[in-house]
Amino acid sequence: MAAKKRFERYSAAERNAVLRRYRAARAKGQSPTAAARQAGTDLTTLERWEADEAAPVAVIKNRQCLGCSTTFRSGGNHNRLCPKCSGAIAALPRAWSA
Numbered sequence: 001m002a003a004k005k006r007f008e009r010y011s012a013a014e015r016n017a018v019l020r021r022y023r024a025a026r027a028k029g030q031s032p033t034a035a036a037r038q039a040g041t042d043l044t045t046l047e048r049w050e051a052d053e054a055a056p057v058a059v060i061k062n063r064q065c066l067g068c069s070t071t072f073r074s075g076g077n078h079n080r081l082c083p084k085c086s087g088a089i090a091a092l093p094r095a096w097s098a
Contacts, residue, residue, distance in 0.1 A: 058075045062074075
């Protein structure tokens with residue numbers, strides 16, 4: 001597979017194949033730059049792809065609201081109030097919420 005130009009996009013399958021070839025070349029002891037060239041892309045692109053893989057993904061769960069105990073869909077521990085309760089708190093006068 002020939003290296004793509006900067007403006008061309010890789011499909012998910014092509015991206016996985018390039019990453020697999022890069023990791024295999026690195027396991028054989030090649031330098032990062034040489035392994036990237038052998039895999040068919042540049043090192044900057046590969047580093048960005050590996051950083052994207054390591055990025056945390058939010059897990060959406062059903063949680064209990066701390067205000068009214070109803071169950072709602074939440075994207076993380078930081079979100080423990082349902083939309084109704086968080087809207088009610090936002091509507092409070094500024095002096096009460098401090």
